[in-house]
Amino acid sequence: MTTHLVWLRNDLRVNDNSALWAACRSRHARVIALFIATPAQWRQHNMAPRQAEYIWRSLRQLQQSLAEKGIALHYHQCDDFAAAVSYLQDFCRQQRVDALFYNYQYEFNERERDAAAERLLSQQGVTVQGFDDSVLLPPGSVRTGNNEAYKVFTPFSKAYRKRLRAGLPECLSAPPARTEAPLTALPPLSPFDYPRESFDEQLFPVGEAAALQRLRAFCRQPVLAYPAQRDFPASEGTSRLSVCLATGTLSPRQCLHRLLREQPQALEEGAASIWLNELIWRDFYRHLLVAFPRLCKNQPFAAWTKKVAWQQRPDRFAAWREGKTGYPIVDAAMRQLNATGWMHNRLRMIAASFLIKDLQIDWRSGERYFMSVLIDGDLAANNGGWQWSASTGTDAVPWFRIFNPTTQGERFDAGGEFIRRWLPELAAVPDKAIHHPHDWAKKNHQRLDYPLPIVEHKAAREQTLAIFEAARKASSAISPE
Numbered sequence: 001m002t003t004h005l006v007w008l009r010n011d012l013r014v015n016d017n018s019a020l021w022a023a024c025r026s027r028h029a030r031v032i033a034l035f036i037a038t039p040a041q042w043r044q045h046n047m048a049p050r051q052a053e054y055i056w057r058s059l060r061q062l063q064q065s066l067a068e069k070g071i072a073l074h075y076h077q078c079d080d081f082a083a084a085v086s087y088l089q090d091f092c093r094q095q096r097v098d099a100l101f102y103n104y105q106y107e108f109n110e111r112e113r114d115a116a117a118e119r120l121l122s123q124q125g126v127t128v129q130g131f132d133d134s135v136l137l138p139p140g141s142v143r144t145g146n147n148e149a150y151k152v153f154t155p156f157s158k159a160y161r162k163r164l165r166a167g168l169p170e171c172l173s174a175p176p177a178r179t180e181a182p183l184t185a186l187p188p189l190s191p192f193d194y195p196r197e198s199f200d201e202q203l204f205p206v207g208e209a210a211a212l213q214r215l216r217a218f219c220r221q222p223v224l225a226y227p228a229q230r231d232f233p234a235s236e237g238t239s240r241l242s243v244c245l246a247t248g249t250l251s252p253r254q255c256l257h258r259l260l261r262e263q264p265q266a267l268e269e270g271a272a273s274i275w276l277n278e279l280i281w282r283d284f285y286r287h288l289l290v291a292f293p294r295l296c297k298n299q300p301f302a303a304w305t306k307k308v309a310w311q312q313r314p315d316r317f318a319a320w321r322e323g324k325t326g327y328p329i330v331d332a333a334m335r336q337l338n339a340t341g342w343m344h345n346r347l348r349m350i351a352a353s354f355l356i357k358d359l360q361i362d363w364r365s366g367e368r369y370f371m372s373v374l375i376d377g378d379l380a381a382n383n384g385g386w387q388w389s390a391s392t393g394t395d396a397v398p399w400f401r402i403f404n405p406t407t408q409g410e411r412f413d414a415g416g417e418f419i420r421r422w423l424p425e426l427a428a429v430p431d432k433a434i435h436h437p438h439d440w441a442k443k444n445h446q447r448l449d450y451p452l453p454i455v456e457h458k459a460a461r462e463q464t465l466a467i468f469e470a471a472r473k474a475s476s477a478i479s480p481e
């Protein structure tokens, strides 16, 4: 009997899992699965403890779902990717594995790891098959008329939709059970050798059943209110499925198919089509990682922005991190992040813009910090979001357009409902003064236990324009790509 091994990574589900499906295609093969935890590598990648905890809890559920299909999940912990590859080789020898099946990851280190695994296992006589699974369409498959990678989102999105209209990517069901009775007496999965931090399972559905339930409920009704609600952090206007997509308890194809089942016009127009656009943004950033691997190596997309003279201000960075900048919307955002591991998208843009364009701190510090706290931390989306905000990315906000954090707050949290949730020290401030609490306190002779603004926005804006302008001049010899 041949043995098929599924190497699970960020695809923690039995439904619509390309590698698992392919491994189970033959009725006669013995199928086993393996998850290798690499805590030292995760530390290097700044993985948030809450994300590690989410993975661990989801893995326990996956072990159960696989056992119901007669598939044993093996589990091992080692340090880093090199150790994982070496363990994989030994494991394949011990278990007499004939074929390995896995779903691609697109980050640079992950691709290097997988290339090494493919090479070494092939030398050992193991057949290796990889699959594009965490995207709607494979990176490199949607290109411009000049056969180049798209660098601008709108034409990419148009071309993407056209391809999807021509034929949807298949959404696979779970493979049928391989044994009459489920496996029992499952070995306990020891917790990862990683800092542990709990999270709210009501906010972040653990495992694929809960993820699918959230997806179904969202696509039935809330998605129709998405365009009107999605920018207002006080309302529950978005799906909160990002952790599921980042860790693979849910696939983007499942999102697409469920969306179209509930809202058949979503590929064309209307409210549901706006949500689909977000899934396409997600793929856009993945396609960019593959086309421009420097994005995984701390490099800006636009070379001229290497010349920006970022400020070294650890005190200001600490104030931003802790939600003590004196700008209520920024502080509420950072406290939501620190307390829950998640931040609303509008706030991610505001908080990132504030760090970069009000404090003139290098976007990479913010990118790292977000990654270390976000439960949905995802290199492609996080890097894309930070480079967009920093004006260093492809199709980024122009460098001279700078968010005003106060007017952003007034626009998207007018009555301060969200701010009040996270800044109890502003409880006494009336709604209309919530974005200028110190002006109100001064006028009314009140004392507030809340910091004064650490910078003055108007002056900071002028300084930022000057340092970007200087960078442009200094790098005029370098082509801006």
Ligand SMILES: Cc1cc2nc3c(=O)[nH]c(=O)nc-3n(C[C@H](O)[C@H](O)[C@H](O)COP(=O)(O)OP(=O)(O)OC[C@H]3O[C@@H](n4cnc5c(N)ncnc54)[C@H](O)[C@@H]3O)c2cc1C
Binding pocket: 230, 238, 239, 240, 241, 242, 243, 245, 246, 278, 279, 281, 282, 283, 285, 343, 344, 345, 346, 348, 349, 352, 370, 374, 376, 377, 378, 379, 381, 382, 383, 384, 385, 386, 389
């Ligand atoms: C500075 C910054 C950092 C970010 N870091 C991350 C990150 O580490 N991980 C992450 O998943 N998203 C990141 N995003 C994108 C976005 O903020 C989150 O995906 C979104 O807030 C998740 O909430 P949701 O699941 O309710 O999204 P919804 O609005 O319901 O969107 C559905 C899904 O589409 C994807 N998506 C939505 N917006 C974007 C976007 N702008 N770019 C890429 N994918 C998107 C996500 O997978 C999301 O779950 C970042 C954005 C910015 C501006």
